[in-house]
């Protein structure tokens with residue numbers, strides 16, 4: 018190429034998931050790879066009706082520019098929802114509407130990160146958060162994470178080791194990729210440590226509403242006495258991802274900074290999409306809709322875990338997610354999930370090898386399995402085939 022790119026492009030690589038997803042476009046592939054919601058539950062008829070109503074009642078507003086902050090009734094609904102479900106204390110002015118929660122992550126990079134700053138994250142963590150932050154030239158420290166959340170001693174040791182740490186990025190509820198959920202104590206400890214070391218936390222929570230069992234847990238933000246915890250959220254998994262509407266919730270001074278940065282990025286989110294969602298929330302019962310989604314995913318999680326138990330060898334381990342879209346599997350130490358994927362693709366089965374979810378130290382014997390996007394029959398059949406391939410692979 019004759020043109021000269023920015024230095025940052027040297028660290029930007031093709032996403033492995035996007036590459037695998039290309040293969041999974043073929044209809045005969047059974048894919049556990051993506052993180053796609055079940056399309057049969059998209060409320061298409063309701064959206065059709067609501068969109069008509071919005072255009073009839075307020076067409077000029079819906080097709081006009083709006084404020085960067087976003088459509089006020091939607092911001093109000095989000096604040097109330099977070100307060101009632103997660104125990105936070107937000108009002109509409111604490112909310113900025115973003116282009117999916119993914120944009121909240123990218124804007125956070127712009128707001129917080131200088132070249133060579135450090136982001137602390139769970140090990141493993143969400144792949145596209147790594148990509149979003151990396152574009153701002155940061156480095157990562159992975160903090161070991163068990164069934165209950167981050168190892169707090171390791172977190173404090175990292176925080177005490179350097180002043181370059183600007184962000185702690187966590188997904189405490191039904192994490193991507195592991196499906197794990199932090200306990201209450203760790204949520205509280207995280208808020209205390211963030212305050213002690215003066216570091217901002219991004220609590221990313223796109224899956225929290227999709228709980229199958231167990232008690233809801235409060236947001237880390239509820240333990241925040243110093244305004245350092247920022248929350249990202251999304252309509253992608255409870256409504257549909259195609260509208261690309263999410264949000265960031267934080268102290269008002271911080272939201273102001275995000276608004277300034279977002280103005281230079283895209284001025285605002287899609288006006289009509291925001292108004293359609295707000296109208297849907299006014300006319301329909303989203304709780305009923307979310308219950309349907311959670312019930313379907315629970316059924317699919319149960320089928321997936323039963324199939325793993327039935328068809329997979331005994332020397333593997335996997336997580337038991339209480340909600341969300343994923344389970345995470347560890348193969349014996351010397352096995353390679355990338356190699357397994359090559360074999361699986363020959364039988365038209367796809368999944369994501371876990372290595373790419375670790376910014377520094379990939380554990381190649383891990384993989385992520387999604388169960389939200391396929392019929393129960395295909396989940397069972399696909400895992401039967403994959404279990405067989407894995408047994409053969411390990412026996413070599």
Ligand code: PMP
Pocket residue numbers: 052116117118119120143188193221223250251252253258262263
């Ligand atoms: N955070 C996490 C942890 C995710 O898994 C995803 C993708 N599902 C996102 C953020 C981005 O989602 P969206 O932009 O659709 O809200």
